[in-house]
Amino acid sequence: MQSEIEFCDEGAILSAKEPLGDGLAHLTFQAPRIAKAARPGQFVMFYPLSEARSHDPLLGRPMAIAGASGGAVEICLSVAGRGTEIIYSLPIGARCRMRGPLGSGFSAPRDKIMLVGGGIGVAPLIFAHVFYGASASSMRFVMGIPHKGWGSFVNWVGRRVQALHVWSDDGSIGEKGSAVDAACALYSGEEIWTCGPVTMLRSLVRRIPDARISASLERRMACGYGGCHGCVVPTANGPKRVCRDGPVFNAEEVRWDEL
Ligand SMILES: Cc1cc2nc3c(=O)[nH]c(=O)nc-3n(C[C@H](O)[C@H](O)[C@H](O)COP(=O)(O)OP(=O)(O)OC[C@H]3O[C@@H](n4cnc5c(N)ncnc54)[C@H](O)[C@@H]3O)c2cc1C
Numbered sequence: 041m042q043s044e045i046e047f048c049d050e051g052a053i054l055s056a057k058e059p060l061g062d063g064l065a066h067l068t069f070q071a072p073r074i075a076k077a078a079r080p081g082q083f084v085m086f087y088p089l090s091e092a093r094s095h096d097p098l099l100g101r102p103m104a105i106a107g108a109s110g111g112a113v114e115i116c117l118s119v120a121g122r123g124t125e126i127i128y129s130l131p132i133g134a135r136c137r138m139r140g141p142l143g144s145g146f147s148a149p150r151d152k153i154m155l156v157g158g159g160i161g162v163a164p165l166i167f168a169h170v171f172y173g174a175s176a177s178s179m180r181f182v183m184g185i186p187h188k189g190w191g192s193f194v195n196w197v198g199r200r201v202q203a204l205h206v207w208s209d210d211g212s213i214g215e216k217g218s219a220v221d222a223a224c225a226l227y228s229g230e231e232i233w234t235c236g237p238v239t240m241l242r243s244l245v246r247r248i249p250d251a252r253i254s255a256s257l258e259r260r261m262a263c264g265y266g267g268c269h270g271c272v273v274p275t276a277n278g279p280k281r282v283c284r285d286g287p288v289f290n291a292e293e294v295r296w297d298e299l
C-alpha cells in the first residue's frame with residue numbers, strides 16, 4: 041500500500057532516547073509531516089549529522105518506522121557500523137534530516153495475522169501491530185532474538201504488544217529456537233507478515249510453503265526513493281526496487297534463491 045502523499049524532507053528533532061542494551065535503542069523524533077503520512081511497513085532515510093557539520097557520511101541510513109503518532113516518528117536502532125553509531129550517539133535536542141515516509145507498506149489486514157520478526161526486524165511489525173491491531177480478527181506477534189543481552193529490548197516490545205511469543209537462539213528468554221522455529225510451531229493458517237535478515241525470510245518461506253506471506257526486505261540503499269536502482273531484488277516480474285516497489289513484497293513474487 042502506497043502512502044497517499046509523496047515523501048518529504050523534514051528537520052527532525054530527537055526528543056527521547058531509551059538505550060536498551062547490546063547497541064539497541066528506541067529513539068523518538070519530532071517530525072510532524074512524516075508522522076502524519078506514515079503507514080506500517082514504510083521507512084525513513086536518516087541523515088544523522090547536524091546541519092553545522094560536513095556531509096559525512098553522505099548517504100542516509102534506512103530505518104523502519106516503528107511508530108508514528110502525535111507528530112513523532114519512532115525508530116528502533118541496532119548499531120551496525122559508523123552511521124548507526126552516530127545516530128545512537130545523538131544528544132536529546134539534536135536536529136537531523138529525515139526523508140520519508142518511503143516505500144510501500146503492509147496492506148490493511150483481512151483476517152488473522154501472525155507477525156514474525158527476527159531481531160531488529162520487529163520494528164515495522166510493532167507499528168503494524170499498533171496501527172492495525174484492532175482491524176485484524178487476531179494478531180499474534182512472534183519475536184526471535186539471539187541471546188539474553190536483548191532482554192531490555194524484549195521488555196520494551198512487551199509493553200507495546202499483547203500476545204507476544206519470544207524465542208531465543210540460546211533459550212535464555214522464552215522458548216529455545218529461532219523466529220522461524222517459532223512461526224512453524226505456532227502457525228495455524230493465518231497470513232504472515234515478516235521482517236528480518238534475508239536468510240530468515242528465505243527459511244520461513246521454505247518451511248511454511250502454503251502460507252500467504254508479506255515480507256519486508258532490506259537492501260543497502262543510496263537514494264531511498266527509486267532513482268538510483270541501487271537496491272534491486274530479483275522477482276518473478278523482473279528486478280524490483282526495495283525502496284520504491286517494496287520494502288514489503290508478496291513472498292511468492294521474490295526469487296529467494298537469487299538473493
Ligand atoms: C528498509 C530498511 C529498514 C531498516 N530498518 C532498520 C531499523 O529499523 N533499525 C535498524 O537498526 N536498522 C535498520 N535497517 C538496517 C540499517 O539501515 C543498516 O544497519 C544501516 O544502514 C547500517 O549503516 P552503518 O553505517 O551503521 O553500517 P555500515 O558501516 O554501512 O555497515 C555495517 C554492517 O551492516 C551491514 N548493513 C549495512 N546496511 C545494511 C542494510 N540495509 N541491511 C542489512 N545490512 C546492512 C553492512 O553489510 C555491514 O556488515 C534497515 C534497512 C532497510 C533497507
Ligand code: FES
Pocket residue numbers: 260261262263264265266267268269270271272281282283284
Ligand atoms: S536506493 Fe536508490 S533506487 Fe532504491
